[in-house]
Amino acid sequence: RRVAAADSVVVIGLGRFGTALALELMAQGTEVLGIDDDPAIVQSLNGHLTQVVRADATSEAALRQLSVPDFDRAVVAIGIDVEASLLATSLLLRFGIEHVWAKALTTPHGEILAQLGVPHVVYPEAEMGRRLAHLVRGSMKDYV
Numbered sequence: 452r453r454v455a456a457a458d459s460v461v462v463i464g465l466g467r468f469g470t471a472l473a474l475e476l477m478a479q480g481t482e483v484l485g486i487d488d489d490p491a492i493v494q495s496l497n498g499h500l501t502q503v504v505r506a507d508a509t510s511e512a513a514l515r516q517l518s519v520p521d522f523d524r525a526v527v528a529i530g531i532d533v534e535a536s537l538l539a540t541s542l543l544l545r546f547g548i549e550h551v552w553a554k555a556l557t558t559p560h561g562e563i564l565a566q567l568g569v570p571h572v573v574y575p576e577a578e579m580g581r582r583l584a585h586l587v588r589g590s591m592k593d594y595v
């Protein structure tokens with residue numbers, strides 16, 4: 452089944468972060484097109500996302516073939532491969548996708564994404580670390 456682009460999200464990079472995001476979107480009733488270039492990952496998510504495809508997200512032709520330019524929400528969840536993250540993100544911006552989120556592992560990576568014009572740069576590890584500090588402080592109150 453193909454994803455209707457309206458009211459659906461494209462998730463590029465289905466590592467731990469992208470997979471968790473995509474599955475949660477599905478659980479909440481949002482249609483998801485997942486893209487990853489690792490065939491094992493694509494295979495393991497087959498049937499769990501509306502559509503999951505093996506493709507190189509740095510290829511403009513591949514993204515066009517998947518109708519990615521028709522989406523208005525996209526998340527780039529590639530972290531380690533900064534070059535792939537930047538190339539994929541720049542294509543999404545060039546397509547004019549209105550809502551683009553991109554994950555950064557380091558501050559320089561995030562700053563370049565922001566310079567490209569990404570409206571929402573997320574730092575999952577730094578943000579989760581800060582959240583956990585609040586949770587840890589909160590739970591401490593029960594013991595002191």
Ligand code: ATP
Nearest residue numbers: 464465466467468487488489507508530531532535
């Ligand atoms: P996580 O922490 O979420 O597991 P990560 O930060 O380790 O992820 P990466 O390993 O860089 O991030 O990438 C996440 C996913 O993106 C991987 O499954 C990888 O196969 C995929 N990926 C990397 N480059 C590309 C690309 N050019 N096209 C499509 N998918 C890609």
